[in-house]
Amino acid sequence: MVYYYRCYNVIDNNRGTYVKKINYKHLKRSLWAYHMNTGSCNACDIEILATLMPRYDAERFGIKLVGSPRHADVLLVTGTVTEKIKDKILQVYQQVPKPKLVMIIGSCGATKGVFHESYAMAGPLDTLLPVDVYVPGCPPRPEAIIYGVAKAWEKLEEL
Amino acid sequence: MDAQSIVTIIQEKLGSHLQASRLKVKNYHAGIIRLHLWISIDREAFHFTVNTLKSLGRLHLSTAMAYKEYEDRIELIYPFALKMDDAHYSEFMIIASVDIPHNDLTIRTITDIVPGALFMEREVMEMLGIVIEDIPDSRRLFTPSSLQDGYFPLRNGKNKEDSK
Amino acid sequence: MKSDIVYPLNIGPVHPAFKEPIKFTFRIEGEQVAGVDIDFGYTHRGIEKIALERNYIQIIYLLERVCGICSFSHPLAYCLAIEDVAEIQVPDRARYIRTIIGELERLHSHLLWTGIAAHEIGFDTLFMYTWNIREKVLDCLEEFTGNRINYGMLTIGGVRRDITPENSETITRMLEYYMELYDRASEILLDDLTLRARTEGIGILSREQAEMFCAVGPTARGSGLLKDVRIDYPVNAYYDIPWLNPISPRDIGKEPIGDVYDRMAVRVLEIKQSLNVIQFCMENLPEGDINSGEGAVKIINKLKKLEGEGIGRYEAPRGEVCHYVILDNQEHPIQLKVKAPTYSNGFTWIPMLTNIEIADIPIVIASIDPCVACADRMTFIRKDGAKERYSWDYLHQKSIQKYKRSANQ
Structure with a gap:
């Protein structure tokens, strides 16, 4: 129900003239995430899936992977941003309704990591998008990913 | 089949087209050997060579094509894995290299013999600028279409015309 | 229609x-x-270009990041290629440890694939089930190597960590756990009517096509093409195992036609094969050194004086991985070509x-x-x-x- 209520608060600053302050307090606990791979090596992706599986079971906190960015609260980004996918990540970011959070999973999204000399990179991601939570590690453990989501809650409560 | 007889068969089949060959054998216990055979071939005879190798057994193009770049030529390396009988541990590597001069960077496609080579040939075309003749699909594989024409990412700049 | x-x-x-x-x-x-x-x-991350600016030891850790799932296969193929050029002899114990880690990786990759395949046809219960039992092998890998995904286990001329007696107890428990579950899991995967209905007769790749397009790994074996680098070409400790044969759907009495079901059957049977290989290696694990005892600097100095070309092949969970390295008296290779199975x-x-x-x-x-x-x-x-x-x-x-x-x- 939190999500349903929030839909009415979304304001399109580009088109609408009606501006209302978004109440971030309604976005608590049940975070829905959209996962996007922007050139990662799969390690972070399988750790995100492992986080949702019965052993770690992040769904008990209401965290869920959704199939469309339009349903998401959090954009989980893995991987360094390559030149060829740069446009796509910007488009996906536009499609996520406000208020939205961006989380980087893995070291290479935050700093380009081991690929730092490569010419094929458009990243790191925080030069393109506002990033809220960084989860370092190559790949981060599922516990670290859950901790990162908990940090995102804390951030939302402060807003 | 021992190493020397395999080499003899290939030498007989290829005849004068074989410019040079080098054999490297590593012996494991109980008759298990690992065999790597390097051969260099004329550009004109390369298509014939691949055809000949295919008639000997199960031919598999094992890795993406490597290359060595010199001032006047590019040496293109095709590593094949050839299996001639059904026995275990009988597959061996034939690493065929072809010299292509810089002033005429063309080679005939082998996709009519080994269709699985298409991705590798497309990669060679976009990365090294070697023109593959009669290739069924000449689009780029990895690089974006915005990359300017006449620029080939993996050349190392040893050729003088490149550095101009 | x-x-x-x-x-x-x-x-x-x-x-x-x-x-x-x-x-x-x-x-x-x-x-x-x-x-x-x-x-x-x-x-595209430009790994082959980056590799030319790193030294021989750094490349091992770079190549682990080619793929997070085959993060043992790629550096192993590279190490085999370098050992081929430099004629380095790998100690027997290291060969066996490499085999064990490689098979553990195959086990986790095939379980992962089974889950993904179940998810793609909408069977999410099986997805959860296989990913849950997959955690056991990840625990095992973590105990051996210190990490769940990128192991950092390899070095040129051997491995970096030994298998201790405590580790072998863990592996025995893990093998028992999977052996118990295997019958039930293979029954669900191979005999379930819904799964069969969704996988049989679709996505057909004939044997001739597989051979023509140079297919590798379970994709080739599902079409009846008996192609397996572990058996065709001597690597690691596989040539010590007398009963090792390429898997094909004929092992469950089905003539391969190359559909999705056949490829799934190959992977399910390979899970069993991997368990048997691990058991064999643990029983026959030789004593001795696990590497040459030389530090990274010494290895780099040795390779700096070499010239030549080497080739390294290994059967990753998805098929053949092949690396081609050219050395030319420098601190880094002048060329590194990577061929991944999906390619x-x-x-x-x-x-x-x-x-x-x-x-x-x-x-x-x-x-x-x-x-x-x-x-x-x-x-x-x-x-x-x-x-x-x-x-x-x-x-x-x-x-x-x-x-x-x-x-x-």
């Missing part, structure tokens, strides 16, 4: 059916796929996807266990900063125009 209306269907590069960016453009006639075009390159298998998608229904697309694509990160390891460099960009809409429009043209012809 066939119809006269032909329309294009773009899937990807960002789509929930694939965990990785890859773009398929299908030409659809009614409900059936009439043609397919694949666009790679979205996860070979990518071509087999075209015969598999032709003439299937739209609803079967996800499972057929998943059936070769694609690893786009591996296939896109290549590089591109921009000479200047100029960038030309096409929007998604523009590309979509372009592709519609193209197919309108081809439909009119």
Whole structure:
């Protein structure tokens, strides 16, 4: 129900003239995430899936992977941003309704990591998008990913 | 089949087209050997060579094509894995290299013999600028279409015309 | 159902059916796929170019990041290639440890694939079940190597960590756990009517096509082509195992036709094979050194004085990994070529996807266990900063125009 209520608060600053302050307090606990791979090596992706599986079971906190960015609260980004996918990540970011959070999973999204000399990179991601939570590690453990989501809650409560 | 007889068969089949060959054998216990055979071939005879190798057994193009770049030529390396009988541990590597001069960077496609080579040939075309003749699909594989024409990412700049 | 209306269907590069960016453009006639075009390159990281600026030891850790799932196979193929050039003898104990870690990786990769395949056909209970039992092998790998995914286990001329007696107890418990579960799991995967209905007879790749397109790994073996680097070519400790044979669907009494079910059967049987190989290696683990005892600096100094070409092959969970290295008296190789299994298998998608229904697309694509990160390891460099960009809409429009043209012809 939190999500349903929030839909009415979304304001399109580009088109609408009606501006209302978004109440971030309604976005608590049940975070829905959209996962996007922007050139990662799969390690972070399988750790995100492992986080949702019965052993770690992040769904008990209401965290869920959704199939469309339009349903998401959090954009989980893995991987360094390559030149060829740069446009796509910007488009996906536009499609996520406000208020939205961006989380980087893995070291290479935050700093380009081991690929730092490569010419094929458009990243790191925080030069393109506002990033809220960084989860370092190559790949981060599922516990670290859950901790990162908990940090995102804390951030939302402060807003 | 021992190493020397395999080499003899290939030498007989290829005849004068074989410019040079080098054999490297590593012996494991109980008759298990690992065999790597390097051969260099004329550009004109390369298509014939691949055809000949295919008639000997199960031919598999094992890795993406490597290359060595010199001032006047590019040496293109095709590593094949050839299996001639059904026995275990009988597959061996034939690493065929072809010299292509810089002033005429063309080679005939082998996709009519080994269709699985298409991705590798497309990669060679976009990365090294070697023109593959009669290739069924000449689009780029990895690089974006915005990359300017006449620029080939993996050349190392040893050729003088490149550095101009 | 066939119809006269032909329309294009773009899937990807960002789509929930694939965990990785890859773009398929299908030409659809009614409900059936009439043609397919694949666009790679979205996860291009330029690894082969970066490798030329790193030294021989650093490259091992770089190559672990080619693919997070085959993070043992790629550095192993590279180490085998370097050992081939430098004629380094690997101690017996290291050979066995390499085999054990490699098989543990195969086990976790095949369980992972089973889950993904179940998810693609909508059987989420099985997805949860296999990913849950997969945690056991990850625990085992973590105890051996210190990490769940990127192990950092290899060095040139051996391995970096030994298997202690406590570790062997863990592995015995893990083997017992899987042996107990295997019968139940294989019954679900191979005999379940719903699964059979969704996988039998679709995505067919004939033996001739598999041979023609140089298919590797379970994709080739599912079509009845007995191709397995572990058995065709001596690596690690596999040639010490007398009973090792390539798996084919004939082992469960079915003549292979190369459909999705056959590829699944091969992977399920390989889970059992991996368990047996691990057991054999643990029982016959020789005593001795695990590496040459030389430090990284000494190894680099030795390789700095060498010239030559080497080749390293290994059977990754998805198929053959092959690395070609050229050394030329420098601190880094002057060339490193990486061939990942999906690079070979990518071509087999075209015969598999032709003439299937739209609803079967996800499972057929998943059936070769694609690893786009591996296939896109290549590089591109921009000479200047100029960038030309096409929007998604523009590309979509372009592709519609193209197919309108081809439909009119």
